[in-house]
Amino acid sequence: MKIIMLGAPGAGKGTQAKKIAAKYNIPHISTGDIFRANIKNGTELGNKAKTYMDQGLLVPDELVVDLVVDRVKQDDCANGYVLDGFPRTIPQAEALDKALAVIGEKMDYAIDVDVPDENIVHRMSGRRACVGCGATYHLEYAPTKVEGICDTCGKELILRDDDKPETVKKRLGVYHEQTQPLIDYYTNAGILKTVDGTVDINDVFQTIVNILGE
Ligand code: ADP
Ligand code: ADP
Ligand code: ZN
Numbered sequence: 001m002k003i004i005m006l007g008a009p010g011a012g013k014g015t016q017a018k019k020i021a022a023k024y025n026i027p028h029i030s031t032g033d034i035f036r037a038n039i040k041n042g043t044e045l046g047n048k049a050k051t052y053m054d055q056g057l058l059v060p061d062e063l064v065v066d067l068v069v070d071r072v073k074q075d076d077c078a079n080g081y082v083l084d085g086f087p088r089t090i091p092q093a094e095a096l097d098k099a100l101a102v103i104g105e106k107m108d109y110a111i112d113v114d115v116p117d118e119n120i121v122h123r124m125s126g127r128r129a130c131v132g133c134g135a136t137y138h139l140e141y142a143p144t145k146v147e148g149i150c151d152t153c154g155k156e157l158i159l160r161d162d163d164k165p166e167t168v169k170k171r172l173g174v175y176h177e178q179t180q181p182l183i184d185y186y187t188n189a190g191i192l193k194t195v196d197g198t199v200d201i202n203d204v205f206q207t208i209v210n211i212l213g214e
Contacts, residue, residue, distance in 0.1 A: 001026060001080035001212065002072075002105070004087070006182055007113035009171045010123040010163075011197045012204060014136055016113060017084035019205050024212070027076050030084040031064055033134050034071075053162055056170035058178060061091050069099040080108075088179045093186075110186035111208060113197035117172055124168045128157040142201060 001024055005013035014030060021028035035053060038046030045067075049059045068086050071077070087093040100106050115123070126139040128148075132155030137144050144151050162171065186192040195207045 001109070002107045003080070003082040003212070004107055004110040004186070005082060005084045005113065006110055006179070006186070006192075007197060008115060008117070008120055008175045009168065010120045010127065011113040011115040012201065013084050013113055015142070015201055016111070016204060016208060017082045020082045020208065020212070023209070024080070024082075026080045026082060028082050028084060029068065029071055029086070031068065031086040031088075032084075034067065035059065036134070054167075056162055056167040056174060058088055058174060061089055061095070064088075065092055065095045068096065072100075073103070087182060090181055090185060093182055107189075107191060109212065110182070110189075110192050111211070112183055112186075112192060112194045113204065114194050115197040119198060120172060121165055121168050124163045125159075125165060127160070127163050129160055130157055131155050 003020060003026075005017050007013045014032075017028045017030065020026070035046065035049040039050050039053075040046070045063065048063060052059045064086065068083070072081055072083075087096055097106070123138070123141075126141070128137045128139065128144075129135070130137075130150035130153060132150060132153040135150055135152050136142070137150075137157060144157065148157050149155070150157060161167070183192060193211050195204060195211070197204055
């Protein structure tokens with residue numbers, strides 16, 4: 001099962017992708033997580049990506065396409081995978097389709113987690129990320145057991161720099177301009193499924209399970 005998560009920044013793609021990965025036993029591939037790990041390790045890719053990410057802009061297609069295409073060819077992706085944060089532009093989607101066509105494969109589902117802009121800034125200001133394992137929480141909607149401490153690994157939680165309201169507004173603009181056209185792209189491909197992302201986390205997941213099958 002090969003799945004793409006679509007949706008605005010903060011719509012809940014990562015939250016749902018993690019649950020999908022656990023239930024269907026497939027890898028969760030988050031380009032944002034890959035870039036943040038590279039930034040943390042001070043790699044050349046990380047340094048390049050950071051200048052764009054800090055401004056709320058997309059990292060150029062050429063820095064992200066090969067990375068994902070190489071990743072999905074690894075052995076653990078043989079039974080499928082869930083892509084979170086990729087593709088984010090039409091050229092990225094086309095490059096993915098092309099790379100899969102070469103090996104006789106195609107994506108099965110593009111799940112659009114639909115949340116209006118009005119909800120997004122509030123969601124993002126409450127998002128907290130673990131500095132250790134990258135787990136994501138929310139002050140109100142997905143709180144940790146002990147405030148400020150990751151349930152999974154015990155490390156400290158932070159507000160991502162790019163989750164501050166000014167950058168979030170910028171990222172929303174970038175989303176509408178560069179990523180939203182993918183909704184038509186995957187509608188035309190016949191694989192788009194839209195789910196209401198404004199309901200409770202577990203209710204969103206149940207809708208997704210109804211689509212993907214038990
Ligand atoms: P969110 O979870 O809030 O949607 P991500 O963690 O997916 O954000 O991405 C954070 C940032 O990483 C993006 O704002 C962008 O700068 C960069 N990024 C992640 N994935 C891509 C991609 N596929 N193409 C270009 N830039 C990307
Ligand atoms: P994305 O990967 O699309 O940027 P996340 O999965 O990181 O989004 O979710 C953004 C924030 O909103 C996180 O703090 C998360 O805990 C919270 N969140 C996710 N889904 C929901 C939901 N259905 N209702 C309320 N809060 C949610
Ligand atoms: Zn952690």
